[in-house]
Structures are given as C-alpha cells and as structure tokens.
Amino acid sequence: GIQVEQSPPDLILQEGANSTLRCNFSDSVNNLQWFHQNPWGQLINLFYIPSGTKQNGRLSATTVATERYSLLYISSSQTTDSGVYFCAVTQGGSEKLVFGKGTKLTVNP
C-alpha cells in the first residue's frame, strides 16, 4: 500500500516564528488532506489539497503531485497552533484514507 511519511516528527517554536511541515507519499494520489489535532484530541480538517496551493489565514499548503510531496506552512505561529498535524491521502480507485504519523508542534510563549 501507499506509504505516507511526515517530517519533522517533532518541532518546537517560539511564538511568532514560521514553520514548514512536509508530507511525502510513495505513489500517486487523488486526494490529500491536512488535519490538526489539538491538545484535547479534536481533529480538524485544514485543507483538502490534491494539487496546487491554498491559503487560509496564517496557514497555507502546497501539493506537488508529480513530485509526491505536500508542504504545510504556518506563519507567525501562536500557542494555539500547538498540537499534531497529520497528512492523509487516498490513491487510485481506493476509498481508504491513509494517514502519516504526524508532526507534533509545540509553540512556546
């Protein structure tokens, strides 16, 4: 099956810093989503981005499908950005969403 690798596994920032999270996948995909899991465990969808670039406030994402990677950018980080960021994909005709292991982000005040 498809492999999804996220890097770095852990990231510690000071409030106000920028960061880039990476998601590599081993095969072509027809769907890619980014999720944020807050410290209380709630999972929130950030972007549905099988290709191209999207922006939502301080967050933006870019997927280069031909090179099999996606990037999540967080600018001017805030303590509320802390949590785990997951990348998830589907491929071909499959309806199964495969998750990476996540990047744990800690933003210190």
Added chain:
Amino acid sequence: NAGVTQTPKFQVLKTGQSMTLQCAQDMNHEYMSWYRQDPGMGLRLIHYSVGAGITDQGEVPNGYNVSRSTTEDFPLRLLSAAPSQTSVYFCASSYSLGRETQYFGPGTRLLVL
C-alpha cells in the same frame, strides 16, 4: 448541526467483554468511517461505509464489527475485547470518503484491562 457525535467519551472494559461504540452524524453524509489512534501510529482505518447497508474493511478490521442500517448511524462493535484494542477511536463522515473533507467526532477513549 451537531456534526459528528460519539458516545461514550471514555470506557473501561475487562478482557472478553463486548461493547458498542456509537457514532451519529446529522449532515446527511453518505460516507462514514472508524479509525483507531495509537501512540506513534497515526490514525488507522478500521471499517468504512459508503452508504446505508454497505460496509467494507479498512486496514485493521480484525476484532471489530460494523453495520449501517441508516444514513445517520454507524456503530462499531467489539465482540470480545482484548488489551490490544486499548486505543482512542474516532468516527468520521464526509460526502465522499477519500475525495472530500472529513469531519471527525470527538473520540472515544477505550481501556481494556
């Protein structure tokens, strides 16, 4: 809209006991799915459903049973709980399982002793 709801929030079971984790959504989504989340493993798909009466296996289906009698509800059954099933369980729904935004419930934390 309440979105995706799950009950209970927390449950302790003894090995061999059975239980049902409830999941409901009020967004008229056709697709629903169950995931388990273990430390360092990310989320893994257990079972999913593409509509009422239709279910299929995910990545880790053993030990779990599902049915989908209505669009709104998608319960997950543990027939004989094992310590390896200690995990956090999430239910999700969407118009399309793989191709559109997934909405997740708050999760059920299960401890099997």
